[in-house]
Amino acid sequence: KASTFALRTELTKGDEEQYRIEGGYEVLLTYLETQCKERGVHFIFSQPVQQLHWKKNEVTAITQKSNVTAKRAxxxxxxxxxxAEGILFSPRLPQKTEAAKKLGFGHVVKVSLVFEEGFWKDNANTTGKDLHDLNFLFSEEAIPTWWTRHPKKENIITGWLGGPKAQTMHLLNSETIIQKALYSLSNIFSLDVIDLKQMLQSAHFYNWSADEFSDDCGMV
Structure with a gap:
């Protein structure tokens, strides 16, 4: 466990400031939506595009509910x-489709755990080390990378796994992955997983690779 803390110190040294959007990315999206609407932009939600028919200076997006025509898409x-050719282009774009098939992408698994108290702020849980200012934590566990909301005083810690291991894990159900997350923290901090479960208020699992609109694509 000492090597984990040493790695954390080395990789975060000199990078004390962590920039996060207050209120989450929804705040940014809401701002952009408002700005666009003020400039006459019209949004259509919950209508996945199935086909795009195009010609010079005109393109029509076809969904199950409506068609939308514009000069550009x-x-x-x-x-x-x-x-996966999830959108049918007419005329087809074989060169662009082949180019897309040559692009790689990474799988990502992300778990956010909300605890009654930030147990990592208690020196008794960190082998005597002061982790009140913990930003990032790196380990060799099943869920290896963790970060907190520091400097905000929130009892949330987020685990992240990427790469080939995430490709395998994303096939598991959310309950199993949350269990792996708890066991990872248990091993990192040498805490009983039962105690962690008792302190846990809620768990939130994000699996972009399993999203129906990503076609098994995680992050580019």
Whole structure:
């Protein structure tokens, strides 16, 4: 466990400031939406595009509910959607489709755990080390990378796993992954997993690779 703390100190030294959006990314998206609407932008939600019919200076997006025509279309779907040809282009775009199929992407598993108290702030749980200012924590556990909301005084710690191991783990159900997250923290801090479960208020699991609109694509 000492090597874990040493690695954390080494990798975070000199990088004390952590920039996060107050209130989460929803605040940013809401701001952008408001700014766009003030400039006449019209948003259509919950209508996945199935086809794009295009010609010079005109493109029509076809969904199950409606058709939308414009001069241009900016395609920002996950690369997995393009690789699986989840949107039918007419005329087809074989060169772009083949190029998309050559792009790689990474799988990501993310778990946020909310505790009654920030147990990592108690020296009794950190082999006497003062981790009140803990930002990032690195380990060799099943869920290896962790970070807190420091400097905000919130009892939330988030675990992250990427790469080939995440590709395997994303097939597991959320309950199993949350269990692995708790056991990872148990090993890192040498705490009884039963005690962690008793302190746990809620758990939130994010699995982008399993998202129906990503076509098994995690993050590019």
């Amino acid at each position: 900016l395609i920002t779907v996950p690369v997995g959607v393009l690789q």
